[in-house]
Amino acid sequence: MSDGACGDAGGLTLYGAAASGSVAVEAALTLLGLPYELVEGATWADAAARERVAPANAMRQVPTLVWPDGEVMTESAAILIHLADQHPEARLAPAVDAPLRRSFLRWMLHVSSAIYALHWIKPDVARIGAPESLRGAVVDAVHERIAFCWAHMDAQLDPGRHLLGDELTVLDLYVAVVSRFGPWRERFYEAAPRMTPAVRRVDDDPRLAALWRARFPAG
Incomplete structure (x- = not known):
């Protein structure tokens, strides 16, 4: 883990930064009880942070979530929707056939x-x-x-x-x-x-x- 990572990695790696949209993803992971490695870096202000995330995301932006199989997800809304859908027992999103x-x-x-x-x-x-x-x-x-x-x-x-x-x-x-x-x-x-x-x-x-x-x- 690096720069304030939470829990044992468990295969998930999140490139994120304090006071950024990645905190919403961190909140979802927290509620789901999913451990992750956090790679910290304010990409909008820090060239070194942009270079850290570049191998996973050529846009050099956070949040970027890397799954255990190596697949990369970007876009905070997409990540949040997918996490909720992968864990329906947590009821963090309406089911696909629900009116809401x-x-x-x-x-x-x-x-x-x-x-x-x-x-x-x-x-x-x-x-x-x-x-x-x-x-x-x-x-x-x-x-x-x-x-x-x-x-x-x-x-x-x-x-x-x-x-x-x-x-x-x-x-x-x-x-x-x-x-x-x-x-x-x-x-x-x-x-x-x-x-x-x-x-x-x-x-x-x-x-x-x-x-x-x-x-x-x-x-």
């Missing part, structure tokens, strides 16, 4: 494509052709769009104890982590008041308390 499955997939992909993906712009605004002199304005615009996308999701969900009803799913884990990114939780609470109680329940889940403290304290 369509809503589950819709919002997992919404968080991934409409919200999480926007954070890729912020470290280097030249990625969208903007000059560095406009970085502040671009980041402000990104944060406005993220808040809008949270509000859109909030208006269409009818949460119970958790986002899809009374059972915790990986959607709850995903939102609990991504809502900690800028524009930060205060703005999330403002934009998504209906989702807020469910997300705070994930923050307070005793099974995840040590993980949150170590890997991504809520702001």
Whole structure:
């Protein structure tokens, strides 16, 4: 194990970083009781971290999960959905034939494509052709769009104890982590008041308390 790995490796290797989307995967692995080796590195800020993950993921991004057979999975939403589906006994996702499955997939992909993906712009605004002199304005615009996308999701969900009803799913884990990114939780609470109680329940889940403290304290 390396750089804060949790438990015996058991064949799973996760390239991740504190305060990143990989923490949602760590949360799922924790709830499932699956040991893994964590290879730590903030790839968006550290060239050495990018080189560590490069043999497994040419995009040089986290999270990257390597299975015991050597197959690589990237994309946090895909990893979370697959982990939940591989362990139906944990009930971390609606079954494929369950009425809530369509809503589950819709919002997992919404968080991934409409919200999480926007954070890729912020470290280097030249990625969208903007000059560095406009970085502040671009980041402000990104944060406005993220808040809008949270509000859109909030208006269409009818949460119970958790986002899809009374059972915790990986959607709850995903939102609990991504809502900690800028524009930060205060703005999330403002934009998504209906989702807020469910997300705070994930923050307070005793099974995840040590993980949150170590890997991504809520702001």
